[in-house]
Amino acid sequence: MAEQSKPILLVVDDDTAINETLAEHWKTSQIPFSPLFVETAEEALKVMSQKPVGVLLTDLHLPDATGLFIMSEVNRRYPLVKIIMMTAKPTEETKAKALALGAVDFLAKPFKLDQLDQLMRGMPARESTGFTGVMKSICLADLVQLKCSSFAQVKIVLKGGNQEGVLFWNKGVMTFAKCGDVKGPDAFYKMFNWTRGTFEEFPYTETIAPNLPPNWEGLLLEAAQKKDENTIPTDTDFSDIEIEPSSQTPDLKEHEQPPAEDCLFKLADLGYVSGSLMCTRSGSLRSSNIADKPNQAAALSAFLTQQGQCLAQLIDEKSVQKVFVRTASKQTVVYPRGQVLVGVVMPSDLDVWPVDDAMKAAIKK
Amino acid sequence: MALQDYCNFQGVRGAVLFNDRGHIVERTAGFGSDDVVSDITRLIASVQVVYQRGNEPIQDLAFEFDSQQIWITSTPKGFVAVITDKTLSLAQVQSVVIAGNAANS
Numbered sequence: 032m033a034e035q036s037k038p039i040l041l042v043v044d045d046d047t048a049i050n051e052t053l054a055e056h057w058k059t060s061q062i063p064f065s066p067l068f069v070e071t072a073e074e075a076l077k078v079m080s081q082k083p084v085g086v087l088l089t090d091l092h093l094p095d096a097t098g099l100f101i102m103s104e105v106n107r108r109y110p111l112v113k114i115i116m117m118t119a120k121p122t123e124e125t126k127a128k129a130l131a132l133g134a135v136d137f138l139a140k141p142f143k144l145d146q147l148d149q150l151m152r153g154m155p156a157r158e159s160t161g162f163t164g165v166m167k168s169i170c171l172a173d174l175v176q177l178k179c180s181s182f183a184q185v186k187i188v189l190k191g192g193n194q195e196g197v198l199f200w201n202k203g204v205m206t207f208a209k210c211g212d213v214k215g216p217d218a219f220y221k222m223f224n225w226t227r228g229t230f231e232e233f234p235y236t237e238t239i240a241p242n243l244p245p246n247w248e249g250l251l252l253e254a255a256q257k258k259d260e261n262t263i264p265t266d267t268d269f270s271d272i273e274i275e276p277s278s279q280t281p282d283l284k285e286h287e288q289p290p291a292e293d294c295l296f297k298l299a300d301l302g303y304v305s306g307s308l309m310c311t312r313s314g315s316l317r318s319s320n321i322a323d324k325p326n327q328a329a330a331l332s333a334f335l336t337q338q339g340q341c342l343a344q345l346i347d348e349k350s351v352q353k354v355f356v357r358t359a360s361k362q363t364v365v366y367p368r369g370q371v372l373v374g375v376v377m378p379s380d381l382d383v384w385p386v387d388d389a390m391k392a393a394i395k396k
Numbered sequence: 397m398a399l400q401d402y403c404n405f406q407g408v409r410g411a412v413l414f415n416d417r418g419h420i421v422e423r424t425a426g427f428g429s430d431d432v433v434s435d436i437t438r439l440i441a442s443v444q445v446v447y448q449r450g451n452e453p454i455q456d457l458a459f460e461f462d463s464q465q466i467w468i469t470s471t472p473k474g475f476v477a478v479i480t481d482k483t484l485s486l487a488q489v490q491s492v493v494i495a496g497n498a499a500n501s
Contacts, residue, residue: 353460355486384487 038085040064040151043075043101044117045094049140056144062151072096076104080202084112086154088147091118091125099128103319106133113154117142171223172251174230179203179247185232191225198222199239205250206241215242216250223254286352289369290394295320297393298375303386305361306376317371355383366394399476400424405492407484409464414475421474456493458486467493 040062044050050068057066064086069075072093078084087105091098098116105112116129117138126137136150171189178185178200189196196210196218210218244250290309291297298307299320308319354365362383366373373394377383399422402411413422458467467489468477476496480489 351459351461353458353486355456355458355460357456359455382487384485384490387486 037063037065039078039082040066040086040088041075041078041084042066042068043070043072043087043089043093043098044068045070046090049090053144053147060144060148062148063154064151070094072101072104075101079105079109079112084109086113086115086151088115088117091116091120091129099125100318102129102134115150171225172255175205175247175251179205187230187232189222189225189228189230191222191228194225196222201241204245205243205247207239208243216244216253219243219250220254220257224258285391285395286367287369288396290366290371290373291396294373294394298373298390301386301389301393303377303381304375304390305378308374310372310374311370364390366391368394402476402478402492402496405495407480407488408492409479409481411479411496412477413473414477456490458489460486465489469493 042050042053047070050070054066054068067078067082067084069078070093072095075087075089079087087101089098089101093101098118102114102116105114114134115136115138116126116134117140118125119140121137121139129137135154138147138150174187175198178187180203184202185200187198187200189198194211196208198205198219199207208215208218208222210221213221295307295309295318298304306320309317311317351367354367356363356365357379359379361379362377362381364375364377364383364387366375375390377386399411399413402408403424410424412420412424415421456467456469458465463482465480465482465484465486466477467480467486468475476493478489478493478496480492484492
């Protein structure tokens with residue numbers, strides 16, 4: 032296999048001796064991956080945002096994060112990437128956590144290079160994973176959400192009658208739309224109005240300048256409203272309603288402050304909190320204390336970051352002080368704190384409000 | 397319970413009923429600025445997005461702003477958004493919505 036056509040094996044370890052040993056070893060020993068070496072979680076995530084990594088081999092203790100953190104982050108952003116954890120201080124607890132988070136193997140240092148090679152050769156290729164099939168009767172809104180949620184890097188050609196359009200996604204961000212001679216949002220609105228058609232997905236290879244706003248949800252909603260306006264009567268005009276300016280004095284200090292770094296531990300001490308995590312408004316999971324329930328952590332992280340993105344896009348970021356979400360199985364309170372969202376999960380039968388002040392105090396720096 | 401009846405609770409500034417497309421079906425007077433209406437419309441749309449993407453349906457979604465609070469709940473008639481000032485806690489807003497929903501069911 033030509034070196035450049037191999038999927039990438041990304042090794043993350045701040046121990047340069049390990050990296051040099053592996054690099055030297057793989058010059059002569061054949062594995063079905065092209066190795067790349069970085070020393071921090073930040074560098075690893077940067078590489079992964081730019082290159083198609085197939086396997087991640089990460090140390091448990093990195094200078095800027097734990098291996099478990101990078102695992103949960105990679106699971107969320109790149110679910111097809113296989114992860115192998117390695118550590119010089121293995122414990123049963125850490126191993127169980129890593130495997131529960133989806134690691135395909137756990138290596139205790141020092142390990143034999145042949146053992147690692149064997150593991151690499153048995154690793155299924157990245158391209159062989161995933162489902163293939165045919166979806167019918169889905170609307171463009173479904174398709175957009177699917178691609179934006181999956182960090183897709185694809186081009187989709189849409190055909191409606193004798194018209195044809197194209198949409199590009201770059202790592203889950205819908206960047207470009209064109210329909211005939213029309214480009215940008217108007218092209219998207221035009222395609223959104225088609226009631227039926229077909230689509231075909233192609234690999235994204237071109238370099239193309241974006242012509243869509245980054246807020247795809249806003250674009251989708253605008254398109255839906257435009258479509259509605261064409262098909263249903265206009266809403267009642269409320270322009271004659273008297274405007275009543277607020278007389279309250281805003282108090283923005285609390286939610287502008289970043290949270291305490293150890294707030295997740297403090298929240299866990301409260302007893303009634305079943306899980307908590309911190310993510311940025313832009314959608315990156317920073318830390319979570321529900322690592323023993325990886326599915327719940329992943330689902331909550333995804334949910335909160337969607338919330339965070341929705342909020343950031345919809346409302347002046349600084350004005351929202353609290354978000355409360357209730358579903359049948361749980362209640363979640365999201366406290367915006369500076370550029371960070373702190374999500375606290377509680378059982379559905381708990382009365383949240385008496386404990387609200389205690390939770391705010393735990394988060395406070 | 398009519399939408400106007402939500403406003404009989406102390407601290408409630410107004411209520412809005414939206415259809416499932418995020419369009420205003422009914423709105424009480426004294427609701428606040430059109431900017432607020434615009435925000436609520438976008439929030440309703442946000443709820444729809446989250447409904448579609450979440451793992452389980454959301455029953456209630458509440459936002460606390462600097463000077464007001466908004467509680468959005470799904471009812472058989474559509475989405476009802478209740479806007480209150482900060483003299484009420486979110487817990488009290490919740491009880492208003494529960495009372496309203498009970499009257500509607």
